[in-house]
Amino acid sequence: xxxxxxxxxxxxxxxxxxxxxxxxxxxxxxxxxxxxxxxxxxxxxxxxxxxxxxxxxxxxxxxxxxxxxxxxxxxxxxxxxxxxxxxxxxxxxxxxxxxxxxxxxxxxxxxxxxxxxxxxxxxxxxxxxxxxxxxxxxxxxxxxxxxxxxxxxxxxxxxxxxxxxxxxxxxxxxxxxxxxxxxxxxxxxxxxxxxxxxxxxxxxxxxxxxxxxxxxxxxxxxxxxxxxxxxxxxxxxxxxxxxxxxxxxxxxxxxxxxxxxxxxxxxxxxxxxxxxxxxxxxxxxxxxxxxxxxxxxxxxxxxxxxxxxxxxxxxxxxxxxxxxxxxxxxxxxxxxxxxxxxxxxxxxxxxxxxxxxxxxxxxxxxx
Amino acid sequence: xxxxxxxxxxxxxxxxxxxxxxxxxxxxxxxxxxxxxxxxxxxxxxxxxxxxxxxxxxxxxxxxxxxxxxxxxxxxxxxxxxxxxxxxxxxxxxxxxxxxxxxxxxxxxxxxxxxxxxxxxxxxxxxxxxxxxxxxxxxxxxxxxxxxxxxxxxxxxxxxxxxxxxxxxxxxxxxxxxxxxxxxxxxxxxxxxxxxxxxxxxxxxxxxxxxxxxxxxxxxxxxxxxxxxxxxxxxxxxxxxxxxxxxxxxxxxxxxxxxxxxxxxxxxxxxxxxxxxxxxxxxxxxxxxxxxxxxxxxxxxxxxxxxxxxxxxxxxxxxxxxxxxxxxxxxxxxxxxxxxxxxxxxxxxxxxxxxxxxxxxxxxxxx
Numbered sequence: 001x002x003x004x005x006x007x008x009x010x011x012x013x014x015x016x017x018x019x020x021x022x023x024x025x026x027x028x029x030x031x032x033x034x035x036x037x038x039x040x041x042x043x044x045x046x047x048x049x050x051x052x053x054x055x056x057x058x059x060x061x062x063x064x065x066x067x068x069x070x071x072x073x074x075x076x077x078x079x080x081x082x083x084x085x086x087x088x089x090x091x092x093x094x095x096x097x098x099x100x101x102x103x104x105x106x107x108x109x110x111x112x113x114x115x116x117x118x119x120x121x122x123x124x125x126x127x128x129x130x131x132x133x134x135x136x137x138x139x140x141x142x143x144x145x146x147x148x149x150x151x152x153x154x155x156x157x158x159x160x161x162x163x164x165x166x167x168x169x170x171x172x173x174x175x176x177x178x179x180x181x182x183x184x185x186x187x188x189x190x191x192x193x194x195x196x197x198x199x200x201x202x203x204x205x206x207x208x209x210x211x212x213x214x215x216x217x218x219x220x221x222x223x224x225x226x227x228x229x230x231x232x233x234x235x236x237x238x239x240x241x242x243x244x245x246x247x248x249x250x251x252x253x254x255x256x257x258x259x260x261x262x263x264x265x266x267x268x269x270x271x272x273x274x275x276x277x278x279x280x281x282x283x284x285x286x287x288x289x290x291x292x293x294x295x296x297x298x299x300x301x302x303x304x305x306x307x308x309x310x311x312x313x314x315x316x317x318x319x320x321x322x323x324x325x326x327x328x329x330x331x332x333x334x335x336x337x338x339x340x341x342x343x344x345x346x347x348x349x350x351x352x353x354x355x356x357x358x359x360x361x362x363x364x365x366x367x
Numbered sequence: 368x369x370x371x372x373x374x375x376x377x378x379x380x381x382x383x384x385x386x387x388x389x390x391x392x393x394x395x396x397x398x399x400x401x402x403x404x405x406x407x408x409x410x411x412x413x414x415x416x417x418x419x420x421x422x423x424x425x426x427x428x429x430x431x432x433x434x435x436x437x438x439x440x441x442x443x444x445x446x447x448x449x450x451x452x453x454x455x456x457x458x459x460x461x462x463x464x465x466x467x468x469x470x471x472x473x474x475x476x477x478x479x480x481x482x483x484x485x486x487x488x489x490x491x492x493x494x495x496x497x498x499x500x501x502x503x504x505x506x507x508x509x510x511x512x513x514x515x516x517x518x519x520x521x522x523x524x525x526x527x528x529x530x531x532x533x534x535x536x537x538x539x540x541x542x543x544x545x546x547x548x549x550x551x552x553x554x555x556x557x558x559x560x561x562x563x564x565x566x567x568x569x570x571x572x573x574x575x576x577x578x579x580x581x582x583x584x585x586x587x588x589x590x591x592x593x594x595x596x597x598x599x600x601x602x603x604x605x606x607x608x609x610x611x612x613x614x615x616x617x618x619x620x621x622x623x624x625x626x627x628x629x630x631x632x633x634x635x636x637x638x639x640x641x642x643x644x645x646x647x648x649x650x651x652x653x654x655x656x657x658x659x660x661x662x663x664x665x666x667x668x669x670x671x672x673x674x675x676x677x678x679x680x681x682x683x684x685x686x687x688x689x690x691x692x693x694x695x696x697x698x699x700x701x702x703x704x705x706x707x708x709x710x711x712x713x714x715x716x717x718x719x720x721x722x723x724x725x726x727x728x729x730x731x732x733x734x
Contacts, residue, residue, distance in 0.1 A: 002553040002580045004608055005524050007473040015610065019618040023433040036430070045429040054624065055422035061596040061628070062412040063403065064589075066390040091458065094617055106374040120619075127615050157372050186369040213369045222431075229428040229623030241371055243382065248494050250461055251386040252487075255622045256596030257421065261428070 009107065009129045018123060022329045034327035035354040037345040040166065040196075040304045042226035044275045044348070047268035050227065050261040057257035065256035072263050076234055079266060082210045086236050088245045089262075091253050093195055093218045093233040098124045099249050100191060100216065100235070104157045105130035112151045113160040114142045116167070116335030118193065121160045130158075137338060140298060140306070141170045144180055152185045159184065162193040164200050167333040167343050169300030174206035184214040189241075192217040198224030198272060199279050200301035211238045223303060224272055225265040230258040279303045282346035289356045293363055298341070306333070306341040313339035315366070322362035328355055376474065376496045385490060389696045401694035402721040404712040407533065407563075407671045409593035411642050411715070414635035417594065417628040424624035432623035439630050443601055446633060449577045453603050455612045456629075458620050460562055460585045460600040465491045466616050467558060467583065467602070471524045472497035479518045480527040481509045483534070483702030485560065488527045497525075504705060507665060507673070508537045511547055519552045526551065529560040531567050534700040534710045536667030541573035551581040556608075559584040565591030565639060566646050567668035578605045588625075590670060591639055592632040597625040646670045649713035656723045660730055665708070673700070673708040680706035682733070689729035695722055 022039065026032050036043070045051070069089035077084040090096040097120065105111060107129035113121060115134035125132050133154045135146040142165050151159050164171035177192070184190050194217055197205050208215065216237035222228035232254070235242065265271075286305040287297035296308040309316045313336055320342050323330050332342045344355065389406065393399050403410070412418070436456035444451040457463040464487065472478060474496035480488060482501035492499050500521045502513040509532050518526050531538035544559070551557050561584055564572050575582065583604035589595035599621070602609065632638070653672040654664035663675040676683045683699055687709050690697050699709045711722065 002551075002555075004471055004556045004580075004611075005554045006470055006611065007476075009473070010470050010611065010614060013614040015614065017613045017618070019434050021431065021434040021619075023437060024435055027437065039431055041431060042429050045426075051425045051428070054425040054428065057596070058418045058421040058425075058624075058628070059412075061418070061421065062409050062593045064388065064406055064408060064595045067386050067388040068391055070390060070394065091617065091620055094619055098617060103373055103377050104371055106376070109374075184369075187372045188369075189371045213371075226429045228431045229424070231620065231622050244371075244373065244377065246384045247377060247380040247382065250458065250465060251384070252388075252461055253458055253598065255598050255625060257425075257624065258622060261425070 013126065018119065025324065025329065033329040035347055035351040036329045037347050037351060037355070038329040038331040040223065040302070040345045041228045042223055042275065042303055043345070043351065044226055044278050046226040046261065047265050047271035049268045050225070050265035053264035054230070054257045054261040057260040061256055063256060064252050065254040065259050067251040069254060069259060072259050075263055075266055080236065082236060083239065085239045086210045086242055087234055088242045088249070089232065089234045089254065090245070090249060091233070092222060092231040093193060093220045094120050095231065095253070096218055096233050096235050097121050097191070099245050101125055101128050101130065101158070102248055103244055104189065110154040110156040111158045111160070112147050112154065112156045114147065116333055116338050117142065117160060118162060118166055137168070140168045140338065141165065141172065144172070144177060148180060148183050151188050155185070156188055159188060159190045160193065161190055162195065163204065163206070164196045164301040166196065166302065168306045168338060168341070169298055169302045169304055171200050171204050171301035174204055177206040178208045181208055181212055181215055188214065190215045194218060195220045196223050196302035199276060199303050204301055210236055213238055216241060221262045221265055224275060225262070226275065227258070227261060227265060230261055231255065232258050232262040279346045282352065285349070285352045286344055286346070286355070289352065289359060293359050303346040304343055305346070306343050308341050311340060316340055316342050318366050319362055322365050323358055326358035326362060328358050380493065385486065392691065392696065400696040402714055402718040403696045404714050404718060404722070405696040405698040407590065407669070407712045408595045409590055409642065409670055410712070410718065411593060411645050413593040413628065414632050414638035416635045417592070417632035420631035421597070421624045421628040424627040428623060430623055431619050432621040432626050434618040436621055436626060439626050442630055442633055447603065449603060450606065452606045453577045453609055454601055455609045455616070456599065456601045456621065457612070457616060458600070459589060459598040460560065460587045461487050462598070462620070463585055463600050463602045464488050464558070466612050468492055468495050468497065468525070469615055470611055471556065477521040477523040478525045478527070479514050479521065479523045481514065483700050483705050484509065484527060485529060485533055486701070504535070507535045507705065508532065508539065511539070511544060515547060515550050515552070518555050522552070523555055526555060526557045527560065528557055529562065530571065530573070531563045531668040533563065533669065535673045535705060535708070536665055536669045536671055538567050538571050538668035541571055544573040545575045548575055548579055548582055555581065557582045561585060562587045563590050563669035566643060566670050571668055577603055580605055583608060588629045588632055591642060592629070593642065594625070594628060594632060597628055598622065599625050599629040646713045649719065652716070652719045653711055653713065653722070656719065656726060660726050670713040671710055672713070673710050675708050678707060683707055683709050685733050686729055689732050690725055693725035693729060695725050
C-alpha cells in the first residue's frame, strides 16, 4: 500500500500526544472540574477593555489580521522603549519558541535546558532534531551558571532559561541574569522566557541592551494579561535576529481579534496592577491552605504555587489524582526532586475554597 | 561579534518579506482603501451566530483552547460523515500546509505544483528545503494529469492542487479528480486544497474514501464561512496521516474563541447558502463591470473573479496600480500568462460601485 514518505526525523518522533488538556480529563470523568487550577491560566481574566475590543473585532473577523502586527508592535515598542524592529509578535510563546528552534536547530544541534523545565520547548527541540542537554535545578531554581557551562561544554546553539521559572514559581534577580549574558559562549543564544514576569517582584525583569547578540526574551499576553486562549506572544531581541523570523513565520497567522485585544490589554496597565494584587492574595491563601494541611508552599513570583508535599513523586502523583477525582484540575512537575510538589494556579477565593475543602480529604484518602 | 548560528537552510532563505497586507499599503498611502477586494476575504462575513459565539467566548479567553479541538472535530466529522480521527484542526490552511510540508519534506525533496499557484504553499516548501517543480496552467486551469506526470518524473513526495483554483477561480469536476487519485505515484501525496469549495457549483467537491492513502484535503472557515481573521482550517485524510500531525503541531495553538465561532458557523448552513447567493450576484456584477470596460471576467467558482485585461502582465500591473491609487485594494496573478488578469474579490454592491467608478478612470489613466 502506498504510504506518505515522512522525513526520517518525523518518522523517529514519538506518536504519543504529550499534551493533555483539562477538557480531555473532563470528558473522561464525565463532568467539569469544580476548579480549573492546573494550566496556570489567569482566571482573573483580561481587562474588560480587552474583552470589549475582542467582541468588537468579531464583527470584522472576515478580514485577515495585519501580517505585520503593526499597531501592536509599535505599542509594545513604545512600552518597552525599543524599536518596533526589535519585536516580533507571534502565536503565543509556544509558537515563537517553535519558530526560534526552527531558525537555529537542525539534526544533532545541541540545546541546553534545565531538567524538568518547560516541556513545550523540549517538544520543539525534538521536533527539529536537536539534542537536548539538561542541567539539574539548584534548590528548586534554574541554575544559569550551570546552563552556561553546559552550553560551553556541548557547543550548544541555544539555552532555555525561564525567569520566573515554571513549574516551580521561583525567580532570580534580573541584574544577576544581565550580569551573566556576556559569559554565554559565542554563537550561543539564550532564550529568556519571561512569561510570568509581569507578576513577579520589582527587579525580576532583566535590564540589558535589546541589541545584545546573545539573548532573546519572550513575553506573552497569556499570563499576567489573562488572555491564554487568544494566542498572543512576542519576542524582543536584536533587529537582525527578529528579522529572521520573517523568513519562516506564518505571516497571516495572527488572529485579528487577538491583535486588537492585546493592544487594549497593554493599554490597561491599571487592570494588570489589580491582577497582580489578586494573584498576591491568592498565593497567600494557597500557602495558608498548604500549611493547614502540613504541606509547604514554595515562594512564588508567578500566578501559580508549587506545594511541597514532603514525600516522593509517587506520593505527590497520588495526591494529585485524589484532587483531580475531587474536581480540582491541578498539575505537577514531572522530574525528581521537583516532583515532590504539586502545582496549583492562583484562583479566585471561591476556587481556593474548593481546594481548601478537597485537600484534607485527598490527603486522608491516601493514608 | 557573536551571532546566532542559523541552520544552513535558514541562512539560505530570502530575507525579503513575501507577504504584504492591505494595512501596509494603507499606511503607505496614508488613507484606508475605499474597497477591500484584494485578499479574497468574504466581506459578507460570518454567521451572526458565529459572531455571537466569538463575542461570548471573549469572556472566557483566559482559558486555553481545547488542544484536541474535540467539539469542532466531532461536529466536522458528523458533517462530512467521517471519523473525528480523520480530521485535524489547525491555524488556517496556511498553518496546516506548513505542518504537512514539515511532515514530509526535507532538504532536496521534490514537490510539484502549478506555476503561479498558491504562493504560501511554495513558501513552506522553500522553508523546509524542498525542491519545487512546476507545471504550467492549461487554459487557466490547474492541470492535474500534468502534475501527476511531473510527480512521477521527479519522484515527488507531495503534489499541490487547488480546486477551485486560486488565483484564477477556475474549477474542475470532483469526479474527474477522484478518478485520477489512483494514478498518483506510490509514496506521493496529493494535497487537495478546497479552500473555496463551499462557494463552487454542486459536483466540484471530490468524493472518495477518506482513508485513500494518496490524498489529504484542506478546508477552511476563512472563505465561505467568512472568518479569515479567526484562523481556523482543517485537513481530512487517512487516520494514520492525520495522527502524524500530533507529532509536530502546536497543540495549544488554536484560539479558544475561534473554536467556538467555527462550531457555530458550521451549524448555520443557512447563512452559508445566503453567502453563496450574494457571491453569485457579486460575480455577475463584476463580470458586468468588466464587460462595460472592454475586459472579460473569467468564470469563477470562488468568491473572487479573475478579469482578463487582454494585454500583457505589465499592463495588468499598471492597471492594478491605478486601481490601488483610486482606493481599490486588488491583487493579481504573478506569473505569465495568468498575469494578464487582475483578481477582484466579491464585494457588496457598495464595494463594487467603487470599482465601477474607478475602473474606467484607471483604464483611461493608462492610455
